[in-house]
Amino acid sequence: xxxxxxxxxxxxxxxxxxxxxxxxxxxxxxxxxxxxxxxxxxxxxxxxxxxxxxxxxxxxxxxxxxx
Amino acid sequence: xxxxxxxxxxxxxxxxxxxxxxxxxxxxxxxxxxxxxxxxxxxxxxxxxxxxxxxxxxxxxxxxxxxxxxxxxxxxxxxxxxxxxxxxxxxxxxxxxxxxxxxxxxxxxxxxxxxxxxxxxxxxxxxxxxxxxxxxxxxxxxxxxxxxxxxxxxxxxxxxxxxxxxxxxxxxxxxxxxxxxxxxxxxxxxxxxxxxxxxxxxxxxxxxxxxxxxxxxxxxxxxxxxxxxxxxxxxxxxxxxxxxxxxxxxxxxxxxxxxxxxxxxxxxxxxxxxxxxxxxxxxxxxxxxxxxxxxxxxxxxxxxxxxxxxxxxxxxxxxxxxxxxxxxxxxxxxxxxxxxxxxxxxxxxxxxxxxxxxxxxxxxxxxxxxxxxxxxxxxxxxxxxxxxxxxxxxxxxxxxxxxxxxxxxxxxxxxxxxxxxxxxxxxxxxxxxxxxxxxxxxxxxxxxxxxxxxxxxxxxxxxxxxxxxxxxxxxxxxxxxxxxxxxxxxxx
Numbered sequence: 001x002x003x004x005x006x007x008x009x010x011x012x013x014x015x016x017x018x019x020x021x022x023x024x025x026x027x028x029x030x031x032x033x034x035x036x037x038x039x040x041x042x043x044x045x046x047x048x049x050x051x052x053x054x055x056x057x058x059x060x061x062x063x064x065x066x067x
Numbered sequence: 068x069x070x071x072x073x074x075x076x077x078x079x080x081x082x083x084x085x086x087x088x089x090x091x092x093x094x095x096x097x098x099x100x101x102x103x104x105x106x107x108x109x110x111x112x113x114x115x116x117x118x119x120x121x122x123x124x125x126x127x128x129x130x131x132x133x134x135x136x137x138x139x140x141x142x143x144x145x146x147x148x149x150x151x152x153x154x155x156x157x158x159x160x161x162x163x164x165x166x167x168x169x170x171x172x173x174x175x176x177x178x179x180x181x182x183x184x185x186x187x188x189x190x191x192x193x194x195x196x197x198x199x200x201x202x203x204x205x206x207x208x209x210x211x212x213x214x215x216x217x218x219x220x221x222x223x224x225x226x227x228x229x230x231x232x233x234x235x236x237x238x239x240x241x242x243x244x245x246x247x248x249x250x251x252x253x254x255x256x257x258x259x260x261x262x263x264x265x266x267x268x269x270x271x272x273x274x275x276x277x278x279x280x281x282x283x284x285x286x287x288x289x290x291x292x293x294x295x296x297x298x299x300x301x302x303x304x305x306x307x308x309x310x311x312x313x314x315x316x317x318x319x320x321x322x323x324x325x326x327x328x329x330x331x332x333x334x335x336x337x338x339x340x341x342x343x344x345x346x347x348x349x350x351x352x353x354x355x356x357x358x359x360x361x362x363x364x365x366x367x368x369x370x371x372x373x374x375x376x377x378x379x380x381x382x383x384x385x386x387x388x389x390x391x392x393x394x395x396x397x398x399x400x401x402x403x404x405x406x407x408x409x410x411x412x413x414x415x416x417x418x419x420x421x422x423x424x425x426x427x428x429x430x431x432x433x434x435x436x437x438x439x440x441x442x443x444x445x446x447x448x449x450x451x452x453x454x455x456x457x458x459x460x461x462x463x464x465x466x467x468x469x470x471x472x473x474x475x476x477x478x479x480x481x482x483x484x485x486x487x488x489x490x491x492x493x494x495x496x497x498x499x500x501x502x503x504x505x506x507x508x509x510x511x512x513x514x515x516x517x518x519x520x521x522x523x524x525x526x527x528x529x530x531x532x533x534x535x536x537x538x539x540x541x542x543x544x545x546x547x548x549x550x551x552x553x554x555x556x557x558x559x
Contacts, residue, residue: 021145027295028296032284032288040144
């Protein structure tokens with residue numbers, strides 16, 4: 001994959017992640033996940049994990065190494 | 068009385084360690100401006116990360132966020148924490164990295180100095196200094212006010228807000244004015260460790276004391292189920308949610324004290340590693356902060372308005388012994404001092420480098436800077452003792468103001484056609500619209516003032532640049548030249 005294609009793919013992934021940031025979830029009387037985790041909190045932690053993957057992608061492949 | 072003696076002993080031990088680190092840094096610092104303000108541009112991964120991260124750890128997180136979560140619940144985590152995990156590394160890459168290259172190549176020590184060189188206009192440096200000053204002082208006020216509140220609660224009223232805030236300012240002044248950037252970065256490594264360590268320890272111990280994580284969370288759900296529901300209260304409607312995401316993701320790179328620390332990086336690897344460390348560190352920082360606020364509703368119900376800013380120290384007081392209470396004060400002091408030192412040093416360096424006449428020699432610059440640090444500290448203290456609005460409210464005004472600088476920071480490094488007229492229009496229009504929107508002189512249409520301020524800053528930048536004469540290529544090349552050279556080197 002060319003660098004340009006990879007950059008496009010990266011920014012598409014960023015846009016998707018930013019769009020999903022707008023999603024919000026209520027508990028609606030459901031039990032907490034694992035007995036302690038509210039649904040929205042679980043979603044946010046998953047979101048953070050996805051963001052972390054993007055950060056490692058960015059720093060590992062897209063950010064030039066030579067200082 | 069004995070409990071108080073233990074708390075004070077722990078805090079004194081913390082102060083002694085900080086001052087020792089500051090003294091060692093002072094002995095290593097030479098009297099050149101580059102060394103005093105930049106620590107010799109030698110910060111490697113761990114020191115740089117802790118210095119940057121320390122700047123993120125403020126009473127806004129430790130006091131303001133639990134206070135907000137107390138009223139609004141789990142939604143506060145998504146509202147504030149998640150987006151910065153992506154926003155901070157992205158802005159470090161897009162703005163921080165080229166700014167680091169250009170600052171190193173031009174010998175710039177402050178953001179205002181770098182952008183004044185970019186446009187060949189010292190007056191633009193004054194304007195940037197003014198904008199940064201206006202938004203940094205309130206942010207410093209939230210920091211010092213937060214620690215004053217915490218000490219007031221944890222000393223059970225024996226040390227008041229005025230005394231506590233004066234004490235922290237004096238200690239911070241000593242090591243910052245003597246040791247400069249090196250002292251602030253080295254102490255930040257220790258302070259970040261103290262803060263994170265205590266925060267996690269308190270999280271585990273308080274949860275255990277409340278019957279365990281599952282027990283307390285289920286009790287919250289039973290008593291106040293609204294804290295786990297999707298909130299449509301004023302800060303959380305769709306437009307406001309998107310606006311705040313914009314604010315909190317973009318604001319950090321525009322903190323002048325953050326940008327200066329980016330300049331101090333030894334190499335790009337240090338910057339990249341700092342980005343990699345951020346996600347985990349932010350989770351460790353924010354999860355306890357939000358959950359403390361939520362748990363507090365069970366333990367101490369009925370707090371109204373900004374009273375909830377006290378919820379974290381109140382929980383500490385109820386659940387931890389005097390040694391850990393002393394450590395709590397030390398960790399809050401660490402949170403405050405790690406930001407306050409950077410803010411004091413950066414404002415003073417901007418004054419001496421960007422505002423005062425250039426003929427002043429470097430030794431005199433350092434001395435004037437040390438004096439100016441004292442003046443800023445006194446101004447901050449005088450505002451703090453007036454007991455301003457809630458920490459979240461004051462901090463959100465500062466964050467919004469910094470966001471209006473982002474178009475200038477980005478376009479100044481990445482758009483050759485960007486002119487000093489465009490940059491000036493961007494700052495003036497962005498801040499005028501932000502202020503008008505904040506005062507509700509303009510219809511919000513569901514968005515927060517920061518979104519309108521940012522849009523106005525972008526329009527001002529583009530229209531002002533296209534309607535004005537291009538910058539002399541030789542002037543722009545001073546800053547943009549090193550960036551082009553770097554891009555060419557990488558593509559070969």
